[in-house]
Amino acid sequence: MENRERIMQCAEELFYSRGYDAAGVQEIVERAGVTKPTLYYYFGSKRGLLKAILDTKFERLIPELESVVNRPGDIRSKLYELGGVYYDFFREEYRFYMLLMALFYSARENEAYQTARPYYEHFYETVIRVFKDCSWELGNMNGRQKQFAISYIGAVNQYLVLSFDKKTGKSTVSREQVRGIVDQFMYGIFS
Amino acid sequence: MENRERIMQCAEELFYSRGYDAAGVQEIVERAGVTKPTLYYYFGSKRGLLKAILDTKFERLIPELESVVNRPGDIRSKLYELGGVYYDFFREEYRFYMLLMALFYSARENEAYQTARPYYEHFYETVIRVFKDCSWELGNMNGRQKQFAISYIGAVNQYLVLSFDKKTGKSTVSREQVRGIVDQFMYGIFS
DNA sequence: TCTGTATTTTACCGTTCGGTATATAAAAAG
């Protein structure tokens, strides 16, 4: 099982730094210190390898998101906590996070996008549910739950991604600053 | 000059639909009805072709952005107009817009990202300047101009991209709804 | 010790990749 994990780790690194299409299977196995058939033994295809990486990481992220969403509380505290989950996940798994963003924005026909798509959908649905569950607080929102979810994710993501220093490999923002973004999202720029 | 333009057009389409790395030079020239040396005669390399596409489109977008930024007005009207420019550009050049997003989120080591990077920087600086020029209205903002620019672009982009129906190739939002996003950005979700 | 299974290797597949040397048309300049 050691080789399997090392392959996934090296692949994640290379997908992140070169991009999924530009990263070659040959280079992945070289870094992992194995040969190609070993990779194909475990994952079946390059796409299968990507899928395995996505599965592993989401297996950790999804329950964290769910626990925030299902916990009782007002919209403010939920969005804070949600931002916190993003922030922590981003700090610990920034390579994967950046890879995920790249996949999300890659072309619709592209194999990588199609592989990653189901994961986004689950992800988005979770955030939309936050707004739906808080209709007691926000009114009927005129069907704007989805819009709220989109711009919330857009603002937070953009902020995390832009504040990432790829030289040091670290985020330059604090958890507090992410709270600031959430505040701005809720109360506007004059707050 | 006809072939040159047709190559660029076909390349834009393929870069959009398959992704820059996944789109092959061979396929581009086949669609354009020419051969490879013709492409290399005009653009020198695949990267040069991408650069030419970026140049052409930004040559149109940048002046529009500049005119909005340089016009006098309050932050509200400027952000409205800026959103309008995005919206129009997105409707008319959605393939290019989506391609641009994909390039922006692609890996830092990647050739495509490095080619597109200078264009983003110019673009971001323009939006940051909107907030800087309105410090009379927003106070000193505690150095949050950049944060504002980032989350503004993040929210608007995410909204436009998400509302794009790739089956019909059209945006499902109106100019009004983009104004709604700008309102939300300025006054929060309770507005 | 033998046998079966899980794992990894060597050596290779055909295809496509980005890119080019060279010849050839077409058109403008002398």
Next chain:
DNA sequence: CTTTTTATATACCGAACGGTAAAATACAGA
């Protein structure tokens, strides 16, 4: 009418692509 420049095609390059057949190795349990 020649010469030069611009533009396009034929035919090819070596390298890398994703992927695989088949053999060898490692390691169980009987």
